[in-house]
Amino acid sequence: MIGLFDSGYGGLSVFRVLKETLPDTPLIYYADHEHCPYGQKSKEYLINRAEKITEVLIEQGAEIIVVACNTATAAAIDHLRNNYDIPFVGMEPAIKPAALSSITKAVGVLATEGTFSGKLFNETKEKYAKDIKVVIQPGTGLVELVEAHKMHTYKSWQVLYPLLKKMKEENVDQIVLGCTHYPFLFEDIQKLAGEHVTLIDPAPAVAKQVVRIKETILDFPEKGKAQFYQFITSHADVKNFRASVLKLVDVNDDNTLFAYDWS
Known part of the structure; x- marks a missing residue:
């Protein structure tokens, strides 16, 4: 088991x-x-x-x-x-595949503050993304959306839009879903980020x-x-x-x- x-x-x-x-x-x-x-x-x-x-x-x-x-x-x-x-x-933070696949040399990471402050995230970022711009964004409110089953709603777009705005401005072409709740918002994130952006689910x-x-x-x-x-x-x-x-x-x-x- x-x-x-x-x-x-x-x-x-x-x-x-x-x-x-x-x-x-x-x-x-x-x-x-x-x-x-x-x-x-x-x-x-x-x-x-x-x-x-x-x-x-x-x-x-x-x-x-x-x-x-x-x-x-x-x-x-x-x-x-x-x-x-x-x-x-x-x-594990999927920074390595994101960095290796990025054409624009800019990747985004959506995660919690606890993940960003962890040793593993920072070691992985330092090892695999030295020459890559990593745009980190705490996914404030996203866990609560999934827990309340508010995916694919106007509310989810309201919460996601400001979180993805900086990533779009920095021209990221890969977004790491750094929290296991976030794949349940995959379709919403993809629509807002654009079809040219690859979302990486570590599951x-x-x-x-x-x-x-x-x-x-x-x-x-x-x-x-x-x-x-x-x-x-x-x-x-x-x-x-x-x-x-x-x-x-x-x-x-x-x-x-x-x-x-x-x-």
């Missing part, structure tokens, strides 16, 4: 890619709604939440855990790897890394094994949680459980 966690629904953008990539593998997803959003939380706070969630996922049988949140990855993944004996896969690269770990460290489950999905929320409103998940990913009640965790 593979476990994933995020502050809310954003990590489902990774879940859906893993579901397609590994159709015979059980997946368990933890949405930390009681503590969402993560963007402005302290590193210590996020490490504490990551520990609690990791322990829940391990208790449920997770053998690999995907930190399906850029902010939590920046704050906590080193701590998790040092304190637990299972593999962790984090969300496929994360799925490839999970497959590599399964091939080199763990055994694949037998072919034909029944799919099983479990979704856990730290918010008591499981009924609304279930309805929201079913809007965002293709699962059905025959092989899916929804649960509440108070920790």
Whole structure:
């Protein structure tokens, strides 16, 4: 079983890619709604939440855990790897493919403040984008849009337009979606940025890394094994949680459980 966690629904953008990539593998997803959003939380706070969630996922049988949140990855993944004996896969800023593909030599990055202040982002930027203009933009309000299912609405355009304005002025031709919530706004961002701009979703690269770990460290489950999905929320409103998940990913009640965790 593979476990994933995020502050809310954003990590489902990774879940859906893993579901397609590994159709015979059980997946368990933890949405930390009681503590969402993560963007402005302290590193210590996020490490504490990551520990609690990791322990829940391990208790449920997770053998690999995907930190399906850029902010939590920046704050906590080193701590998790040092304190637990299972593999962790984090969300890496996709600056390298953006920089290598850019023709205008200007790329944009939409992310949270927590991601921009993380060591991994700054190391990646320094290593791969020395000769590239990197236009960073905190995605203020975007997590809240996705959590409220306001994608593809006039409200989403109102929020996105000022965030993308500077990127358009700087002639970026690649935009890195540096938060797992943002792929759910892919169509809106693409329309505002223009068809000449390539949007980079890191979820496929994360799925490839999970497959590599399964091939080199763990055994694949037998072919034909029944799919099983479990979704856990730290918010008591499981009924609304279930309805929201079913809007965002293709699962059905025959092989899916929804649960509440108070920790």
